[in-house]
Amino acid sequence: MSHTLVEINNLSRFYGTLQAVKDVSFTIRQGEVLGFLGPNGAGKTTTMxxxxxxxxxxxxxVTIANHDLLEDPRAAKNQIGYLPESPPxxxxxxxxxxxxxxxxxxxxxxAKRLSARENTKERCGLHDAGKRLIGNLSKGFQQRVGIAQAIIHLPPVVILDEPTVGLDPIQIREIRALIRELGRDHGVILSTHILPEVQTTCDRVQIINKGELVLNESIEGLEHHMKSASLTVAFHQSPDLQFLENLPGVKSVHPEKDGRLRVFHETEQNPTDAILRMAVNKNWGLYEIRPGRLSLEQIFVELTSDAALENAEALATTTTTDSGL
Amino acid sequence: MILTIGIREFKSLFLSPLAWSILAVVQVILGFLFLARLEVFQLYQPQLMAMDGAPGLTEIVLPDLLGNAAVILLLVVPLMTMRLVSEERRNRTLALLFSAPLSMTEIVLGKYLGIILFLLVLLLMIALMPLSLLAGASLDLGLMASGFFGLALLLAGFAAVGLFMSTLTQYTTVAAISTFGALLLFWILDWSGQGTAGGNWLAYLSLFNHYKPFLEGIFNSADAAYHVLLIITFLVLSIRRLDADRLGG
Structure with missing residues (x-):
């Protein structure tokens, strides 16, 4: 199971002076689906x-199944199947x-070509399309042919660059099921913009931003991340925030626009019980309390928008100084 | 593996009407020229009979036919080679070949083989015309072999130049027009030698000067080497160009 298929060390890539990929290292093991996330232009496609x-x-x-891609490209390429952004x-x-x-x-x-072709067609749901011209197929079927092309030689490593773009919801489900199935005995790298797709199909998530890996976490680890450290509570009487902030484990309390309060706390010390007790004692009229789950989307935005935030702040300071003058 | 790509390429050519129409057009035009030349021979046959050491049927019909064929194919080969790589570049299908366990050399040679197979078919079709004369006359088969060998080398050179031009761009028309331009330039280089005694080095580079001897039945290994060098040069350039695709970007 945990047999390493692809090992990537300090990978970098320049386009002229622009560094698209900076010092990226990661590994893929057999029986693993790795989700590769990132905003547009982050370096996903370049890496793939x-x-x-x-x-x-x-x-x-880059080492693929113990073959260095640069020194022994033929042996290494024999071990991969690749579906580019636009299927070739x-x-x-x-x-x-x-x-x-x-x-x-x-x-x-x-001798094995016929059986390889028929098996692959079966797996990709193409059994009735064999005699049709590719140019006449719908986008979804073309995408399937693209995937079929990548897995026909049963490569240990399958690389899929945005395989579900432009498909209808039913086709997306089918392709996801196919990817899960591939993940059982191949190592799969999957790049996508669609975050729920990662949660449903991948075992591990990587987020890349501006050419750098900013997150490399298993789905379980990510679940842990998501549960972390916040509660949403709502009271009929607005309480003094001071009381809540003084509870053990609470780091800060932020009122939200709809009157609810967001309570951030230490991961190990959950103040739910204490809040309940205090609300009853002081008669605040608690009517809602729930753990604040971060969605993958929030994590994604948090990790990839640091720079955007900095820019916004820089802009804000310049405008204030401008108005001061 | 080279053979796999070559045969695929060859079959793909015939999936578009382009290959068929080119075969048809070339055949019609050369057929007309062939018949016209035959008529000339028939017209002068009595006089030729009376002459001592007069040129034979092959000598009258063949060099003229092959000379014209070379000029027509100079126009036609760029149309066949233009889509070899540039179309794949445009449709982004090159990734299929690049991620398969193939070396750049195999890809280029495969593509080249495909076009060579097509040109051999074309050559065979042309050869059938003079060969049909065997039914009622005797031919100088040596002269014919030399002429067709020369034409084959020439076409192989055309194809190598065309392949290289096709690797440079993603626009098929640009590939076609630059191939045509390059070939025509190579062809007319010998004009610069006119007037100076013994020609000059530019004239020596002319494709035409290395094709003519074959038509006269002279097999000069220097001429053959010229064509082979031309082919190798442009194939190596094509390989380098595709490699640069991977490195640059």
């Missing part, structure tokens, strides 16, 4: 292109012709 051998890194190393499809071929070609390119022995 490097791992798939489409782009040479400016520094660092030849529109003038039929699905069967195309998949046969992909199998041949990826060194599937001649």
């Amino acid at each position: 292109q490097i791992i798939s051998g489409n782009l040479a890194p400016s520094g660092g190393s 499809l030849y529109r003038e071929l039929t699905v069967n012709e195309y998949l046969d070609y992909c199998a041949a390119l990826n060194n599937v022995p001649r």
